Amino acid sequence: MFFRMIRGAFTRQRGKMLMIALTIALGASLATAMLNVMFDVGDKVAQELKTYGANITVVPKAASVLDNLYEVEGGDAAEGAYLREDELGKIKTIFWAFNIVDYAPFIDTDASLADGREVNVVGTWFNHYMALPTGETLNTGVQNLRTWWDITEGRWLDESQPDDANACMVGASVAAAAGIRAGDSIRLQGPRAGTTLTVVGVYDSGDSADDQIYAPLAQVQKLSNTAGCVSSIEVSALTTPDNELALRAAKDPKSLSASQYETWYCTAYVSSICFQIQEVITDAVASPVRQVADSEGAIMEKTQLLMILITILALVGSGLGISNLVTASVMERSNEIGLMKAIGANDRAITGLVLTEIVIVGIVGAVIGYFAGFGFAQIIGHSVFGSAIEMKAMVIPIVAVLVVVVTLVGSIPAVRTLLRLDPTVVLHGR
Amino acid sequence: MSLLELKDVSKIYGDLHALDKINLKVDTGEWVAIMGPSGSGKSTMMNIIGCMDKPTSGEVLLDGVDISRESAKSLTRIRRDKIGLIFQQFHLVNYLTAVENVMMAQYYHSVPDEKEALRALARVGLADRAKHLPSQLSGGEQQRVCIARALINYPELLLADEPTGNLDEANENVVLDIFSQLHKEGTTLVVVTHDPEVAEVAQRTVTLGHGKIISDKLNEGFKE
Secondary structure: HHHHHHHHHOOOOOOOHHHHHHHHHHHHHHHHHHHHHHHHHHHHHHHHHHHOOOEEEEEEEEEEHHHHHHHHOOOOOOOOEEHHHHHHHHHHOOOOHHHHHEEEEEEEEEEEOOOOOEHHHHHHHHOEEOOOOOOEOOOOOOOHHOOOOEEEEOOOOOOOOOHHHHHEEEEHHHHHHHOOOOOEEEEEEEEOEEEEEEEEEEEOOHHHHEEEEEHHHHHHHHHHHOEEOOEEEEEEEEOOOOOOOHHHHOOHHOOOOOOHHHHHOOOOOEHHHHHHHHHHHHOOOEEEEEHHHOOOOOOOHHHHHHHHHHHHHHHHHHHHHHHHHHHHHHHHHHHHHHHHHOOOOOOHHHHHOOOOOHHHHHHHHHHHHHHHHHHHHHHHHHHHHHHOOOOOHHHHHHHHHHHHHHHHHHHHHHHHHHOOHHHHHHHHHH | OOEEEEEEEEEEEEEEEEEEEEEEEEEOOOOOEEEEEOOOHHHHHHHHOOOOOOOEEEEEEEEEHHHHOOOOHHHHHHHHEEEEEEEEOOOOOOOOOOHHHHHEEEEEEEEHHHHHHHHHHHHHHOOHOOOOOOOOOOOOHHHHHHHHHHHHHOOOOEEEEEOOOOOOOHHHHHHHHHHHHHHHOOOOEEEOOHHEEEEEEEOEEEEEEEEEEEEEEOOOOOOO
């Protein structure tokens, strides 16, 4: 009979039950969307922040010592101290390889143009194709690391085109001073050799790079006779904001206990990624670009805090909505409950009936709400970040527990009122 | 032998004496109509007899048990086991069919038995309306479902509150015929009504006024 009563309530009050389920679904969808976005916003914001360039620089140990000694950051590599070009692929083999979004090696030298004008020439990767030891392939270089460059003439140097092996890109200041235009050929005379390069593009970087010429790595190595050498590497990595553990580890990883070390090593802190890069690049010092890393950390922390607060507010709001609706729907049935009491139903029987109905409606609403919420999350993902929001499995139990708890907690006042209900009041209308 | 006995029963709300030292005995198998105008205390008396309210003072003995001293939990059990209730507004569950409404009373009493519920409906002339929802039944049919529900657990006392108050004359006669039949079968009936015609067909009429019994008489046809 219990199930006939439940079935009767659902089949013959379909519209009413569906309305309650849809309201619960609305709350659940809000919770699902916000939780999915919240869990994914860190990665999404981190990806967005990568457009601001590298957050880790790798230099030879000797250069780093000099930098530290003279408290100069980003200084030139010490004379004769270089990193090995053949080790560059190893960066994509570290534990956090998937968090290495882009990187590019750099070597620079002074050269003179045909008119005798001195200019700094930087050798690097533009869109370098790499076949990694893991079997994966990667296209990386300054085209990804210098997204803010404005190509005022011509185009980006394309390493996949054989002709571009003898090409270069010229900074806006150099181009203006020397009257260089895209398509021109320029003669560069370095300390060890000379070369003729075709200008494929002129860029406006808004920084000191406007006074430089960017050329393929091999060309600059030829000018300075440093084949197989690079003076620095810029790495753009997805990182987790530093906490106390990360700060301690950054100072001295040996100060950590074994479990702390494991936690630190297996978390994408900028310090642990730097540490792992140092493990694979010989005689290298990898250090975070503090301004970028700190800003990223601060922005991500604030974004996540904002999302958590919005999610909590959304959950409280939907919780109150569900609670009110459940209370209203239960109270609407006071006549029916009064009758049940009058014909001998005890408190347990009434509570069981009401809660079973509410839980069933809650489950239906939660399932509908979960899928609707996932859809909402995708809309948010595509409209805000331009990409899909990853479906997090942990959201399912959270939403399920949330809906059941909110629905049951929301029903407590209504059930208490029903249990106190005087059948004479509802049956006689007084 | 008295099935129901009220001894000096009073119910006081503030300064209002809804019932004022009422003494009443109802024997097993008796059909008693309780009459009186609005505010005379009829419904208060029905609530107390029906274990849905307690008197301020006095004793209410139902089958020898003083229900005025029982807890709410015990009153629910007594109501379930000994009393069948019939309401003026019928109070059927709108999403359950006629037979399911009857079975609901069985469910809260013991074990639902659809065949027995159908027999109860047949007894009130509704065998062919068993699968209908209350909204598909007329007022008289709904009241008959209510009577079948009240009878299904073989109560010792059938308590009806204005059972014909919402019915037309034809349906009123149908219900009174059922009561008459039940009375002949030995069912004890207490019917609260303000309608003299309904009271007249009962065996005995008790008239209330301002919370007191004004008259208590056997009706024509039952006088010995």
